[in-house]
Amino acid sequence: VTSPEALPHGVHGPYLVCGWKVTSAIPLPELLPWRGDDRQPDVTISCDHIFPEMRPFWLSLDEQGVLQMQFPGVTLSVLDGGRCINVHVDEGCDPLDVRNYLYGSGLAALCYRHGLLPLHGSAVRVGNRAVIFTGNSGSGKSTLATAMARHGHRLLCDDVCALEFSEGQPPVMRAAFPRVKLLGDAIEGFGFEEKTEYTESPRGTKGHFGMVSMYAGEEIPSLPVAAIYLLSEPSGEEIDVRPVAGHEAFRMVGAQVHRSGVGELLGQRALTFSQVARLLSYIPVYKLERPRDFSRLDETVEFIVGQHTVQAPSDEGFATV
Amino acid sequence: MTTTDRPTIERPLSLHHGTVLVRDSRCIQASIGDEVVMMDTDQGSCFGLDETGSFLWEHLAAPITVSTLVELCHERFDAPEGQIEADVPELLSQLLEKQLLKVCDPA
Numbered sequence: 001v002t003s004p005e006a007l008p009h010g011v012h013g014p015y016l017v018c019g020w021k022v023t024s025a026i027p028l029p030e031l032l033p034w035r036g037d038d039r040q041p042d043v044t045i046s047c048d049h050i051f052p053e054m055r056p057f058w059l060s061l062d063e064q065g066v067l068q069m070q071f072p073g074v075t076l077s078v079l080d081g082g083r084c085i086n087v088h089v090d091e092g093c094d095p096l097d098v099r100n101y102l103y104g105s106g107l108a109a110l111c112y113r114h115g116l117l118p119l120h121g122s123a124v125r126v127g128n129r130a131v132i133f134t135g136n137s138g139s140g141k142s143t144l145a146t147a148m149a150r151h152g153h154r155l156l157c158d159d160v161c162a163l164e165f166s167e168g169q170p171p172v173m174r175a176a177f178p179r180v181k182l183l184g185d186a187i188e189g190f191g192f193e194e195k196t197e198y199t200e201s202p203r204g205t206k207g208h209f210g211m212v213s214m215y216a217g218e219e220i221p222s223l224p225v226a227a228i229y230l231l232s233e234p235s236g237e238e239i240d241v242r243p244v245a246g247h248e249a250f251r252m253v254g255a256q257v258h259r260s261g262v263g264e265l266l267g268q269r270a271l272t273f274s275q276v277a278r279l280l281s282y283i284p285v286y287k288l289e290r291p292r293d294f295s296r297l298d299e300t301v302e303f304i305v306g307q308h309t310v311q312a313p314s315d316e317g318f319a320t321v
Numbered sequence: 322m323t324t325t326d327r328p329t330i331e332r333p334l335s336l337h338h339g340t341v342l343v344r345d346s347r348c349i350q351a352s353i354g355d356e357v358v359m360m361d362t363d364q365g366s367c368f369g370l371d372e373t374g375s376f377l378w379e380h381l382a383a384p385i386t387v388s389t390l391v392e393l394c395h396e397r398f399d400a401p402e403g404q405i406e407a408d409v410p411e412l413l414s415q416l417l418e419k420q421l422l423k424v425c426d427p428a
Contacts, residue, residue, distance in 0.1 A: 247357075
């Protein structure tokens with residue numbers, strides 16, 4: 001299966017996103033197909049053409065607990081405690097823009113509603129664990145994650161890393177879907193021009209490159225997290241990592257909580273605080289320096305993989321399971 | 322968003338040895354390694370404390386006098402003479418100013 005099949009009555013999917021079974025009134029071709037049981041969907045995405053109630057702020061919560069986010073041409077309403085998202089699309093709005101809002105702010109809102117921490121970042125699988133790249137927009141998270149994916153390290157998500165916390169357990173990352181958003185020079189550098197769709201962003205034109213066809217055969221619900229790398233724009237010549245700990249790590253990782261205003265509005269300030277603290281008490285954080293030169297990206301990939309390569313067991317060692 | 326109408330609290334301009342302090346209950350905290358991070362849940366502001374601050378914060382879970390905190394710091398840290406006596410009240414004043422601590426009624 002390379003793409004989810006459309007069901008009758010305009011229902012698309014089901015898809016697998018962060019372990020949820022999702023059906024949608026609009027096609028979401030960047031999402032992986034659901035291969036699990038035939039239970040009712042965990043999340044349903046509906047679409048209407050009735051103008052939603054206008055609210056004075058882009059982000060609001062009404063007395064019924066409906067969270068509404070207004071974007072140019074698109075309004076997302078998260079209802080029923082995160083079991084439903086209603087999408088209102090203005091006439092003429094580009095479907096890719098609609099999906100872009102759903103995949104970013106919509107997914108972050110779902111995370112809050114389901115008790116997950118949405119961290120702004122990209123993640124790949126190294127060994128059998130997730131390595132997260134976080135940092136401000138333009139710091140190269142998606143570019144590095146794509147380079148890792150090209151070396152066989154599966155892309156788990158781009159933009160929103162959904163982290164789950166269970167009592168007494170290390171946090172795990174729930175894989176969202178394999179699509180990257182890259183600026184033009186990275187699209188060109190990777191040679192992705194042909195299969196890329198584009199949207200405009202404040203940082204310039206972004207290319208959307210999906211990898212569903214590469215990954216649809218294997219389902220990854222969640223993975224333990226190996227490390228978080230904090231990225232800033234590449235500047236130097238050398239590749240180097242520096243561990244970051246304590247309140248410095250808290251400040252830097254805390255700044256990357258995605259759409260923190262949504263969590264605040266939902267009264268989850270204290271929960272988010274404790275989740276970030278728990279994340280940092282389990283997961284090492286590193287500041288990563290790397291060369292600016294695109295042609296040296298593979299060296300950074302090798303360096304990171306080297307940091308997480310499991311040592312082969314010695315002769316006297318225990319057999320690994 | 323809600324705004325906080327917090328009563329204005331009369332605070333001593335300078336702390337004295339016998340002032341009894343305790344963490345404000347609005348404050349939640351977590352330890353990351355040896356350091357403490359905390360949040361004022363009303364305002365959403367987060368603060369980090371270094372090793373000394375974290376040590377003091379640990380002891381501020383229950384009401385404690387400034388002089389006891391100074392003594393505890395002497396037992397825990399090596400510092401030039403007079404430094405602890407100067408630094409501890411200053412840090413406590415900053416925590417009070419940010420309303421992360423409150424002064425207990427001496428009664």
